[in-house]
Amino acid sequence: MNENKVDSTAAGQADMLPVTLSNDMGGSISFEGRLLSENSFFDQDSGMLTRQKLYLTKDGDQAYHIVSTVGDAKEKRAYLLRREGKNCIIFNGSSRMVLNTVDLLLVVKGLCGIKNADQARQFLEPLEDLVEPAANE
DSSP: OTSSSSOGGGGGGOOOEEEOOOOOSSSEEEEEEEEEEEEEEEEETTTTTEEEEEEEETSSSSEEEEEETTTTEEEEEEEEEEETTTEEEEEOOSSSEEEEEEHHHHHHHHHHTTHHHHHHHHGGGHHHHHHHHHHHH
């Protein structure tokens, strides 16, 4: 198995079902997988309700689906994320973007407002298994 992918074998494999994520920002994304996590939050200032779902695909990739609604307006976005060596490939159903994993994590760190070494350590510690293989390749 590719060491950069999440293990989708054993007990989780039995839960794999066909999934199609609709996407207003690209094409629909279809795969066989299972739901890993979901959450919702409401922004009182804008009146926006956002639902996020994270899936694990049969191939060990991750799929991310975001649905935002304000009143009757609804926007759907979907992304398939795959690790290949030191790169993260992001596909929205029509366009593909390849980013260096270390650079991508630094951007996320900046967007999250992480400024000091302690915060950076807490942020990156759970991700070490992703960062170290990518940095050493």
